[in-house]
Amino acid sequence: MKRSSALFAACALCATVARATEEVPFITTPDEVTVTMLRMAAVTPRDFVIDLGSGDGRIVITAARRYGARGLGVEIVPDLVEKSRENAKRAGVADRALFREQDLFKTDLTAASVITMYLLPEVNLQLRPALLALRPGTRIVSHDWDMGDWKPDRTETIDVPDKPIGLEKKSRVHLWTVPAKVDxxxxxxxxxxxxxxxxxxxxxxxxxxxxxxxxxxxxxxxxxxxxxxxxxxxxxxxxxxxxxxxxxxxxxxxxxxxxxxxxxxxxx
Ligand SMILES: C[S@@+](CC[C@H](N)C(=O)[O-])C[C@H]1O[C@@H](n2cnc3c(N)ncnc32)[C@H](O)[C@@H]1O
CATH class of the missing domain: 2.40.128 (Lipocalin)
Known part of the structure; x- marks a missing residue:
């Protein structure tokens, strides 16, 4: 690649990363909420968990460490991907908790039996058609944000005194199970x-x-x-x-x- 086109490609990537993180900034899901998400999704060692926008990797790492699952975190910020891999190594689950620097909208979700998300309502809605197209029975859990008129099967609200955002200091976890298409x-x-x-x-x-x-x-x-x-x-x-x-x-x-x-x- 010529230098000018290499620079252009690099800047295009910078712009994508900047736009994505402006839309959905990095805020961690507190540990008790992570555990609630994985419990509500009934994660077991047979599951493959994909966290969309995986931040420092905590959800996929907890799924592997505590529930024996395998998983993939996709994250657009390179430093966070690096940090997630280090965290997985430190937790002893680097073989089962993988991380990829990737735009969540360009990720193939078909291998997932569980999808986890802590994004934003409009991002959830953008993802909704791809989620509804997944294998019937795939569980989806979202921290705080719902999916409009696709009502969750179940919602749990938990107190989170050290929640880094919001005045309410509560988190909601919503669970959906992808239904078969029988219309x-x-x-x-x-x-x-x-x-x-x-x-x-x-x-x-x-x-x-x-x-x-x-x-x-x-x-x-x-x-x-x-x-x-x-x-x-x-x-x-x-x-x-x-x-x-x-x-x-x-x-x-x-x-x-x-x-x-x-x-x-x-x-x-
Ligand atoms: C609110 S944080 C959640 C982090 C982690 N899932 C958790 O619950 O602790 C959202 C993450 O999504 C990432 N993100 C935003 N847009 C993205 C995109 N288009 N593709 C991949 N990751 C994205 C951000 O960089 C951020 O780390």
């Missing part, structure tokens, strides 16, 4: 001629099966009705929805399998 029309067994119509909004849905209408809650690949006597639970596997329990007027559907309608209608 649309599903066709039941020919013998029963049943149509299952689902209108999905994030982890909630309104459904109709035959004449029966009911609300559903979607947790990963499991769909469950939550109200009334007409109860149903379905599981999505291999692209098909299977009824694993049913009661009331939905009882006859127990064991039925539904496939996605082709061309917007079920066969007559």
């Amino acid at each position: 649309g029309l599903w066709c039941g067994p020919k013998s029963k001629r049943g149509e299952l119509a689902i209108r999905q909004s994030f982890q909630n849905a309104a459904a109709r099966l035959g004449e029966v209408e009911f609300p559903l809650v979607i947790a990963a690949t499991r769909l469950k009705s939550t109200e009334g006597k007409d109860r149903i639970a379905l599981e999505l596997a291999d692209g098909r929805l299977r009824v694993i329990a049913a009661a009331g007027r939905l009882a006859p559907w127990n064991g039925a399998r539904f496939s996605r309608a082709k061309g917007g209608a079920c066969p007559a």
Whole structure:
């Protein structure tokens, strides 16, 4: 690379780093909040945790040290990446807690079973489509900031007397589980001629099966009705929805399998 173009590339990177850190400055998540985030996400040694904007690396390091998980922190400030690697070495988890100097918006998130974030509301919203596209069941925990009308499954508020920002001295931790995408029309067994119509909004849905209408809650690949006597639970596997329990007027559907309608209608 010529000197002038090398300088230009370096300055372009400087500008990206400056803009990113101006938007989301480095503020650490206090230890008790880190533990709450990892506990709410139910992190185990089978998990791969990605912290978006990993600062000094504390979340990924705690996930590895305390919960035996593997993880990756992506951070745009080179000194913080260096510091995170040193911290991981000192904690004895450098083989399981990796750090990469990278823009979080350009990071491949598909390997994650857990995503952690302490960013800003508008950044969370920008990330939302990529998060919703992750494997159903992926858990996402965010310190303080939510994701607009994608309401969390659960929120915990904890006292944090030494919180470095804000007057309230409390932190909120929000948890979401990526729901399977089940919106649309599903066709039941020919013998029963049943149509299952689902209108999905994030982890909630309104459904109709035959004449029966009911609300559903979607947790990963499991769909469950939550109200009334007409109860149903379905599981999505291999692209098909299977009824694993049913009661009331939905009882006859127990064991039925539904496939996605082709061309917007079920066969007559
Ligand atoms: C509020 S701090 C959180 C640090 C750490 N996750 C924690 O909870 O202790 C946000 C971090 O995101 C980093 N950051 C901001 N924009 C980024 C971007 N586009 N890509 C990667 N990191 C970014 C900042 O440099 C900062 O270290």
